[in-house]
Amino acid sequence: MVLFRGDVKCKSLxxxxxxxxxxxxxxxxxxxxxxxxxPQPYRTLYLLHGLYGSDDIFLANTSIQKxxxxxxIAIVIPCGENSFYIDNEKAHAYYGEYVGQELLDITRxxxxxxxxxxDTFIAGFSMGGYGAIRNGLKYSQNFSKIGxxxxxxxxxxxxDYASDANVLRSRDFYESIFGDLESVKDSDKNPKYLxxxxxxxxxxxxxxxxxxxxxxxxVDFYEFLKSKNIDAEFVEAPGEHTWEFCDKHIKEFxxxx
Numbered sequence: 001m002v003l004f005r006g007d008v009k010c011k012s013l014x015x016x017x018x019x020x021x022x023x024x025x026x027x028x029x030x031x032x033x034x035x036x037x038x039p040q041p042y043r044t045l046y047l048l049h050g051l052y053g054s055d056d057i058f059l060a061n062t063s064i065q066k067x068x069x070x071x072x073i074a075i076v077i078p079c080g081e082n083s084f085y086i087d088n089e090k091a092h093a094y095y096g097e098y099v100g101q102e103l104l105d106i107t108r109x110x111x112x113x114x115x116x117x118x119d120t121f122i123a124g125f126s127m128g129g130y131g132a133i134r135n136g137l138k139y140s141q142n143f144s145k146i147g148x149x150x151x152x153x154x155x156x157x158x159x160d161y162a163s164d165a166n167v168l169r170s171r172d173f174y175e176s177i178f179g180d181l182e183s184v185k186d187s188d189k190n191p192k193y194l195x196x197x198x199x200x201x202x203x204x205x206x207x208x209x210x211x212x213x214x215x216x217x218x219v220d221f222y223e224f225l226k227s228k229n230i231d232a233e234f235v236e237a238p239g240e241h242t243w244e245f246c247d248k249h250i251k252e253f254x255x256x257x
Contacts, residue, residue, distance in 0.1 A: 001065055003023075004111075005056065011102060018054065019077065020077040021077070023111060041119075042112060043114055044075070048122070049125065051168070058250075074111065086134065086177065086178065090179075099122070104142060121144065122135060122146055124149065125150060128149075130154070132146050137194035137202075138188055141200070146202045148218075153218060154174075155185065192221070195225070204233070205253050206218060207237065207245075219234075
């Protein structure tokens with residue numbers, strides 16, 4: 001396994017931003033005197049962190065590096081700030097465009113990553129789970145599978161949020177990200193809106209703990225998918241909104257790729 005950490009310059013954000021990249025190469029087992037060669041170009045998972053995170057947070061809180069090596073898959077983790085991975089026109093911070101297209105172009109130019117849709121996947125935890133479904137649908141020509149772990153599917157009731165000192169419940173915070181909250185439901189910031197307008201929906205995998213504060217929102221979205229006759233996998237399991245749950249179920253998602 002090879003780990004690269006650095007920064008790239010991107011047009012979508014008008015600045016440099018950090019990324020972490022895990023490659024399943026150099027799988028040398030010295031004690032066994034053996035070596036595993038993963039064929040190139042690599043299948044690739046673009047993995048999105050949650051609120052308050054950065055590109056190194058999966059490395060610190062999960063065993064994703066070893067699991068990527070064991071499963072012969074490359075993983076690209078961008079830094080999404082607290083952007084919900086959508087386009088903020090006023091700030092010229094087009095995070096949706098970045099993770100949906102430009103990041104793929106950048107990393108494929110640097111690393112031996114497959115450019116085939118069937119080899120390219122997007123997933124995330126919490127805010128990153130929302131970013132994965134939003135951009136996996138909006139840029140569905142690029143991704144064949146979407147993984148949502150404890151996804152922050154807040155767009156149905158975001159317009160009802162009030163002023164609050166806690167960022168998670170702050171109307172001012174969400175307005176700074178999403179803009180006019182009253183218009184979110186009927187825009188491409190709403191995954192349900194995108195589902196109705198996506199011609200080639202990627203496979204969808206969902207997992208959420210039954211004690212997670214986002215559980216009801218995930219159940220609602222899964223029921224919406226079923227009402228549209230969309231075949232999605234939803235794993236309900238004991239657990240809360242924790243890294244332990246994320247670590248277990250992002251691995252389960254990778255097993256399906």
